[in-house]
Amino acid sequence: xxxxxxxxxxxxxxxxxxxxxxxxxxxxxxxxxxxxxxxxxxxxxxxxxxxxxxxxxxxxxxxxxxxxxxxxxxxxxxxxxxxxxxxxxxxxxxxxxxxxxxxxxxxxxxxxxxxxxxxxxxxxxxxxxxxxxxxxxxxxxxxxxxxxxxxxxxxxxxxxxxxxxxxxxxxxxxxxxxxxxxxxxxxxxxxxxxxxxxxxxxxxxxxxxxxxxxxxxxxxxxxxxxxxxxxxxxxxxxxxxxxxxxxxxxxxxxxxxxxxxxxxxxxxxxxxxxxxxxxxxxxxxxxxxxxxxxxxxxxxxxxxxxxxxxxxxxxxxxxxxxxxxxxxxxxxxxxxxxxxxxxxxxxxxxxxxxxxxxxxxxxxxxxxxxxxxxxxxxxxxxxxxxxxxxxxxxxxxxxxxxxxxxxxxxxxxx
Numbered sequence: 470x471x472x473x474x475x476x477x478x479x480x481x482x483x484x485x486x487x488x489x490x491x492x493x494x495x496x497x498x499x500x501x502x503x504x505x506x507x508x509x510x511x512x513x514x515x516x517x518x519x520x521x522x523x524x525x526x527x528x529x530x531x532x533x534x535x536x537x538x539x540x541x542x543x544x545x546x547x548x549x550x551x552x553x554x555x556x557x558x559x560x561x562x563x564x565x566x567x568x569x570x571x572x573x574x575x576x577x578x579x580x581x582x583x584x585x586x587x588x589x590x591x592x593x594x595x596x597x598x599x600x601x602x603x604x605x606x607x608x609x610x611x612x613x614x615x616x617x618x619x620x621x622x623x624x625x626x627x628x629x630x631x632x633x634x635x636x637x638x639x640x641x642x643x644x645x646x647x648x649x650x651x652x653x654x655x656x657x658x659x660x661x662x663x664x665x666x667x668x669x670x671x672x673x674x675x676x677x678x679x680x681x682x683x684x685x686x687x688x689x690x691x692x693x694x695x696x697x698x699x700x701x702x703x704x705x706x707x708x709x710x711x712x713x714x715x716x717x718x719x720x721x722x723x724x725x726x727x728x729x730x731x732x733x734x735x736x737x738x739x740x741x742x743x744x745x746x747x748x749x750x751x752x753x754x755x756x757x758x759x760x761x762x763x764x765x766x767x768x769x770x771x772x773x774x775x776x777x778x779x780x781x782x783x784x785x786x787x788x789x790x791x792x793x794x795x796x797x798x799x800x801x802x803x804x805x806x807x808x809x810x811x812x813x814x815x816x817x818x819x820x821x822x823x824x825x826x827x828x829x830x831x832x833x834x835x836x837x838x839x840x841x842x843x844x845x846x847x848x849x850x851x852x853x854x855x856x857x858x859x860x861x862x863x864x865x866x867x868x869x870x871x872x873x874x875x876x877x878x879x880x881x882x883x
Contacts, residue, residue: 605870
């Protein structure tokens with residue numbers, strides 16, 4: 470853990486947590502395909518140091534709002550959940566006279582930076598719609614379960630009970646959020662996906678506050694800041710954003726999907742705006758795919774090894790396939806659930822590799838799912854997707870598949 474000294478020679482606060490580069494060789498091994506296919510050349514020590522310091526950085530506007538929301542009733546500047554919901558609905562709750570913390574956050578998420586190109590955001594949403602089931606697969610398998618291979622964020626998820634005991638609901642919420650981002654106009658201020666994204670930011674800030682509050686000793690003892698950094702920090706936020714944009718692109722290409730530079734640029738721009746709304750530091754907001762791959766590789770080098778939480782969370786995702794409700798008669802449900810479980814394990818084995826599957830305690834399967842997806846996606850995206858009418862068909866297919874996936878996570882689905 471790197472540290473400095475103050476002006477009189479006393480040890481100052483550490484600048485990097487203990488997890489920083491504690492499993493660098495493992496990160497380099499896992500990131501080898503990313504380095505090859507992402508065109509990453511060499512290690513930038515300055516960038517690694519920036520990532521290391523970001524483990525102790527938070528979303529300042531979100532933190533100020535969370536502090537205001539945790540004030541006792543009647544305290545000056547207190548913000549209620551009702552006020553936050555009203556402000557995000559655009560009914561004037563964030564206007565002059567409202568608590569300053571609420572106004573400041575609202576100002577930040579409604580002020581559109583000069584780099585935002587709304588046409589490009591809309592095209593990015595269209596690209597994400599056309600990816601359809603491929604997007605859902607990559608985000609679940611490579612982004613979510615793949616992220617369970619590293620300690621820190623997984624330990625926070627386990628501490629909050631975010632998946633264990635409620636995997637189906639959490640997976641549905643994530644699917645609904647990502648699908649909502651791809652709807653036309655949904656990310657403009659006060660639109661549905663904009664509200665949902667800012668709400669996620671507020672929830673992250675509240676989690677951070679609850680685990681670092683000096684007045685809540687029991688909660689604070691559950692989080693080792695010296696080891697992991699802040700519970701929700703800028704380095705992990707950058708890593709998560711990279712799993713949603715750059716990793717999504719590479720994962721879909723690995724499934725045979727053609728993602729040309731124009732589509733890549735649009736998708737990256739969409740997620741850059743989403744990252745801004747989530748409070749990710751500008752240092753980690755990029756809309757160039759190759760910059761993201763470079764950043765993602767360095768994030769891997771900065772990570773810790775797997776912790777006990779990773780396998781538990783991964784097994785919860787696999788087990789959730791049996792809880793989904795699939796279309797068809799009741800007698801068909803066990804067969805479809807078994808198929809989805811085996812399909813998931815097959816794709817995970819191909820995406821993560823044998824060593825990672827064993828680390829996560831998941832059974833290995835032959836890559837039969839990739840074997841049928843590759844020719845299908847070649848036809849869809851490399852033949853049909855080259856024409857306007859073909860892209861329109863992909864858009865409709867993508868909508869049907871993603872909405873069917875979300876419906877299957879509903880306990881009361883028909």
